[in-house]
Amino acid sequence: MYLSGNAQSQITSESEEIFDLKKVWEVNLKLEPEEWEKLQPNWEDLDLNIGTAFRKIIMDSFMRKPFRSSLSSRPGLAGYMGFNHQYGTADVIFGDKIIKNVGLRYKGNGSAMMAVMDSNLGFGSVRKFSFKIDFNKYNQNQDFGGLIKINLNNNSENPSSSIRESLSYAIFRRAGVPCSRAGFAKVYLSINSQVEKIYLGLYNLVEQVDKRFLADRFGSRKGMLLKPSTFGAFKYLGENWESYKAHYNPKTDVTPEQGRRLIEFTKLIQQSNDQTFKQKIESFLDTDAFLRFMAVNVLLSNLDSYLGSNQNHYVYLDPVTQKFQLIPWDLDISFGAFGLVGTPESRRDLSIHRPHHGQNRLIERVLGIAKYKKEYQNHLRKYLDAIFTQEKLYLEIDSMIDLLYPVVALEGKEMLRRFEQSLNGTSTWDRSNPIKQFIKGRCRSVKDQLEGTSKGEIIYTR
Secondary structure, three states: OOOOHHHHHHHHHHHHHHHOOOOEEEEEEEEOHHHHHHHOOOHHHOOOOHHHHHHHHHHHHHOOOOOEOOOOOOEOHHHHOOOOOOOEEEEEEEOOEEEEEEEEEEEOOHHHHHHHHOOOOEEOOEEOOEEEEEOOOOOOOOOEOOEOEEEEEOOOOOOOHHHHHHHHHHHHHHOOOOOOOEEEEEEEEEEOOOEEEEEEEEEEEEEOOOHHHHHHHHOOOOOEEEOOOOOOOOOOOOOOOHHHHHHHOEOOOOOHHHHHHHHHHHHHHHHOOHHHHHHHHHHHEOHHHHHHHHHHHHHOOOOOOOOOOOOOEEEEEOOOOOOEEEEEOOOOOOOOOOOOOOOHHHHHOEOOOOOOOOOOHHHHHHHOOHHHHHHHHHHHHHHHHHOOOHHHHHHHHHHHHHHHHHHHHOOOHHHHHHHHHHHHOOOOOOOOOOHHHHHHHHHHHHHHHHHOOOOOEOOOOO
16 A cells, blocks of 8 residues: 555655755765775676677567576666676765765666766766665665665766656656655765766766665555566566566565465466456556556656566565555656657657557556546546646746756766757757657647547557
8 A cells, every 4th residue: 555645754754855856965975996996897898789789688588588688697788788786885975964884886777888888978987877875785774864775867868867857756756656756966976096076967866666665655565576677568477486586676585475476467467368357457456556657657758667668667566455566767768758769759649548669468458448548547637737737847847957057067068068958959969859848749649639639649669
């Protein structure tokens, strides 16, 4: 059961200031040279040929393997290029508070790749990677604002990604979808006797989805938490839980009963007839939570997500209700900015009736049931009237631009140029949607589709 209102605000109050979207924190990362070296990948073993990585990915998808290369212990694109993310020890100065002996490592897939390949991300040999901070990795009694971990996301697509991500998380929360909180930071790095407080740039602070998150949002740490990295959403892979582990990347210890529950869920999705699916789906899936999750993703045209890539979300099994929920993650290329599929126009006009690219049996079957389709469309109408309005979002975006402009300017002329062009619609370096232009077009498109005057655009995987 998702905790909302007063119950949630009391639990999260200790860390609320960290995620204040009207503030930019200064974060200093301080390491000894040998600890900094621990973070680095084995540069000689990296294969930065994207074409080679994608060919391997396509081959693995045909063979129904997990989205994980033998070159790395981590899933995803970065793993296919040979990246591993390992911890070193650091001190972190967060505002005026010093937290000593934390675990620090690089994080991410596309963001890690971009940090290496884009010369404007970082300064010289010091690249602008995303980071994960583990406050109690080396001290089990240590946290920060009640948080065990926090993420520093590097906005590798464009500095405006910081606005997309922070605002998207806020919209999900307003829709009653359990998700992380996000904020802003300007991040500096010091390596003793080698690098003296170099400016890395604007980052997003993003709350980690972990056991404390589960206790906060759902009232229990005992549920099963998974972070899928797979080529197919909820595919049936047989009767043995071991066949599922590499595809679902458990973040909690999984009991035999929890593993069995996932297997039965995939069987219901993939193998049941329509009558059985309709009868049983509510015993496996929190349908209202799923429809809210879907509605916000669809409004955002958030296609590097469960709507398409089958990544960038968590799956949670509630220990009391035994129902599954989906939790959004990695929202930096929301608002129609995922340039690998469709066009800017087709992403603005994304179909609300078939919003996923590629096959997704759960979405197809749930929206194929009349009462769920009606509830989903009612959520869309409600959000368009309350939390996804052009007037409201423009005001928030303008406030964020004013706050972040001087922070981006410190990264240099090229990053400031990208920030400006991505916001005003003159960008030619990527295929993203200028955020205000997207919002205006998306609101109009979804309203027309709800009224039946437009069918929207179906995006098929190329």
